[in-house]
Amino acid sequence: xxxxxxxSVSAALRASSAASLLRPGQQxxxxxxxxxxVSNPLVAARLVDMYSxxxxxxxxxxxxxxxxPSALSNPVLWSTLIAGLVQNGDARSAMERFRSMRAGAxxxxxxxxxxxxxxxxxxxxxxxxxxxxxxxxxxxFCSSRFVQSSLVSLYSxxxxxxSAKRILESSYSxxxxxxxxxxxxxxxxxxxxxxxxxxxxxxxxxxxxxEFTYPSALNCAAYMGDSGTGRCIHCLVLxxxxxxxxxxxxxxxxxxxxxxxxxxxxxxxxxxxxxxxVTWTSLLVGLARQGSHDAALQLYSDMxxxxxxxxEFATAGVLSSCAGSTAHELGRQxxxxxxxxxxxxxxxxxxxxxxxxxxxxxxxxxxxVFDASPRRDAVxxxxxxxxxxxxxxxxxxLRLYDEMLEAGVRPDYVTFIGLLFSCSHAGVxxxxxxxxxxxxxxxxxxxxxxxxxxxxxxxxxxxxxEEAVDLLEGMSGKPDATVWKALLAACRVHRNAGLAERxxxxxxxxxxxxxxxxxxxxxxxxxxxxxxDAGRVRSLMRDRGLSxxxxxxxxMEQDGAVxxxxxxxxxxxxxxxxxxxVGEMMQRIGEEEGHTAETGFALHDQEExxxxxxxxxxxxxxxxxxxxxSVPPGKxxxxxxxxxxxxxxxxxxxxxxxVYERTIVLRDANCFHHMREEGFCSCxxxx
Numbered sequence: 001x002x003x004x005x006x007x008s009v010s011a012a013l014r015a016s017s018a019a020s021l022l023r024p025g026q027q028x029x030x031x032x033x034x035x036x037x038v039s040n041p042l043v044a045a046r047l048v049d050m051y052s053x054x055x056x057x058x059x060x061x062x063x064x065x066x067x068x069p070s071a072l073s074n075p076v077l078w079s080t081l082i083a084g085l086v087q088n089g090d091a092r093s094a095m096e097r098f099r100s101m102r103a104g105a106x107x108x109x110x111x112x113x114x115x116x117x118x119x120x121x122x123x124x125x126x127x128x129x130x131x132x133x134x135x136x137x138x139x140x141f142c143s144s145r146f147v148q149s150s151l152v153s154l155y156s157x158x159x160x161x162x163s164a165k166r167i168l169e170s171s172y173s174x175x176x177x178x179x180x181x182x183x184x185x186x187x188x189x190x191x192x193x194x195x196x197x198x199x200x201x202x203x204x205x206x207x208x209x210x211e212f213t214y215p216s217a218l219n220c221a222a223y224m225g226d227s228g229t230g231r232c233i234h235c236l237v238l239x240x241x242x243x244x245x246x247x248x249x250x251x252x253x254x255x256x257x258x259x260x261x262x263x264x265x266x267x268x269x270x271x272x273x274x275x276x277x278v279t280w281t282s283l284l285v286g287l288a289r290q291g292s293h294d295a296a297l298q299l300y301s302d303m304x305x306x307x308x309x310x311x312e313f314a315t316a317g318v319l320s321s322c323a324g325s326t327a328h329e330l331g332r333q334x335x336x337x338x339x340x341x342x343x344x345x346x347x348x349x350x351x352x353x354x355x356x357x358x359x360x361x362x363x364x365x366x367x368x369v370f371d372a373s374p375r376r377d378a379v380x381x382x383x384x385x386x387x388x389x390x391x392x393x394x395x396x397x398l399r400l401y402d403e404m405l406e407a408g409v410r411p412d413y414v415t416f417i418g419l420l421f422s423c424s425h426a427g428v429x430x431x432x433x434x435x436x437x438x439x440x441x442x443x444x445x446x447x448x449x450x451x452x453x454x455x456x457x458x459x460x461x462x463x464x465x466e467e468a469v470d471l472l473e474g475m476s477g478k479p480d481a482t483v484w485k486a487l488l489a490a491c492r493v494h495r496n497a498g499l500a501e502r503x504x505x506x507x508x509x510x511x512x513x514x515x516x517x518x519x520x521x522x523x524x525x526x527x528x529x530x531x532x533d534a535g536r537v538r539s540l541m542r543d544r545g546l547s548x549x550x551x552x553x554x555x556m557e558q559d560g561a562v563x564x565x566x567x568x569x570x571x572x573x574x575x576x577x578x579x580x581x582v583g584e585m586m587q588r589i590g591e592e593e594g595h596t597a598e599t600g601f602a603l604h605d606q607e608e609x610x611x612x613x614x615x616x617x618x619x620x621x622x623x624x625x626x627x628x629x630s631v632p633p634g635k636x637x638x639x640x641x642x643x644x645x646x647x648x649x650x651x652x653x654x655x656x657x658x659v660y661e662r663t664i665v666l667r668d669a670n671c672f673h674h675m676r677e678e679g680f681c682s683c684x685x686x687x
Contacts, residue, residue: 004035006043013046022054038063041071045080052084057093060084072104079112082119091119095128108135110144117150121185126158142170149181156185161194174205180212192220196229203236214242215251222258230255243271250278257286262295277311285317293325300334310337312346319352326640326667328360329557345372351379358387361638361665361672378404378412386418391672392682394426401435413445420454424461425671425683432458452479453486460490465499481511488520492527500524515546554619554641558630565622572626579617581625586616589655593679597648618649620666624656627664636663644669654679 009032016025029038029047037043044067051060064081071077078101085094098116101108108116113136120129133151141147148167155164164182179202186195199217202209214237221230234252242248249272256265269275269283280303287296300318303310310318315338322331335353338344344353350373357366370376370384381404388397401419404411411419416439423432436455439445452475459468468487472479484506491500500521507517518541525534555564563572572578589595597616620641627637645653645668657664658679666673674682 004031006040010042010046013050017050017053020053025050039068041074044071045077048080057088075109083115086115086119091122094119110141114146114150117154121154121157124158129154145175149177152178152181153185156182176208183216187216192224195220211245211247214248218251218255222255227259254282260290277308280308281314284314288317288321293321296321312343312349316348316352319356323356323359331356345374347375354383363391382415382418389422389425394422397422417450424454424458429462449480449482453482457486492524495528497524497528552619552643554623554639556623556639565619567619568617578625585656588659592659593655595655620649636665638665641668654681
């Protein structure tokens, strides 16, 4: 220690700073203290830098404040402290320290100003930033490319694009760093068209486009949905040889995923020599966003096989696909994996978990995740509000909405869709009307077709069909297919064939390629016993080439395998056993509960016995029969159906749950039906 000198101690501190190693840095600090070197300006600056690099800004500030007056006149020490504060996310303190520096008559150097300007940009403190700009002018540092790029970032971050562009028109306007700074700032500020215009101007001037320029431009093309521009940029990437840069390739995968060009995204992905977690996440999220859930789940599996740990974005993406493909068990495994890595409480992940559990019928698990969430935004509240509504807990949805307002969270467009959906499925007309009115009057949110559809559904199902028609006719814009479909669905409940015909005719015009209105109208006729009209509608479907509609099917997950059932089909390897179980089910609920088939829900004109047999072999009954065979007692039976469950199947499965003392969770195209041992359904027979 006797031979310690400022240069050896500074070298040791520099090494500790470069590797962010706190303990060796503290040992070097102790050596400096025992050697009386802490007053040396070089050592003091290195100490401040070391503690800042090790994320100990308070210790760095203590070293600075203990420095000798002679050291405090050195701009290097001030610059090091200010840079450390910015590095540790304390931009406001950095600005205050710069103010103290100027008050002490210490002149900034060309390294101080870019750092302070960066702090001003992050705080959007444009007034203070303009003062720093004045200091740069007086000190003659405006010719520095680092100062210039920092000024561009400041003004563009503060939405003063005019000032930013004027700086680019200076003598250093051909500096790519400044152009990149402006493009990046425009991208972060969602000024995508401006960013692409700047990118085009860079290319026109022959400026160097690099691995910093391309990702921002590709990101803007993706957000604008501009496939043509995105492909042109991709061509430039190939021509300039930047396709081998991982950041650029990642941006290409992300862009094609957002544009829905999944094949292109996959091709870029497959050609990459190296991939990081961002690469995998970009493709996975793109697949999930476009509804390619099976492919997303397979990619997640491949990701784990390659030893890549999913981050919060990949985890949220795969949970979205678990929800979309009803992969309940895999969703639980992803939840467990995220908890082990400590990312299950990240806002993005917890929101996805709530949605996944709600859409899998595990609403209690969704509530548990919600309760454990340390942060909640409008998405969090909306996810649970919609989830409770879909799972037959509309009253809970309304309570959650009140709690959301009490928490100071402002509802948005989507929140009101969930809220009105809750009112519809809870059958609370006046509450629904009040919330519908509050959208514009209280929150200034314009009614959309989804909100009208929910209100018409609420009024129609409550028997207020004329009010529903009045609301539809009083819309400020023309009703779209969603609104007319809601009215047609209400006609199915109340068997109002006349109004159903009117709604269907409008749907035939608005959505000529959609087979659903034909099927719904045919169902109305069948329920009314108008078999001739039902047959006429189905013939019309065939004549218009719409007869190949998606057939009704149900499925369930069991021991890692998905079992799919279609009405009347016997393709399952244990079909004979399943049909026998269906017969047993029907016999037991007939003998024990006096149930007889509601043959009005049959779709074909035949003898009563034939109609009952048709209903008995609907896909959801086959799935439940298989579950009674294969799912252990005490475990809930979870069945998913692509269409809305018919009234007779709904009644039948309630009684099956009762006589077999099982919990049946059926998700149809509209909501969840939790059927308990008591013989009741969570929807309250109102779906």
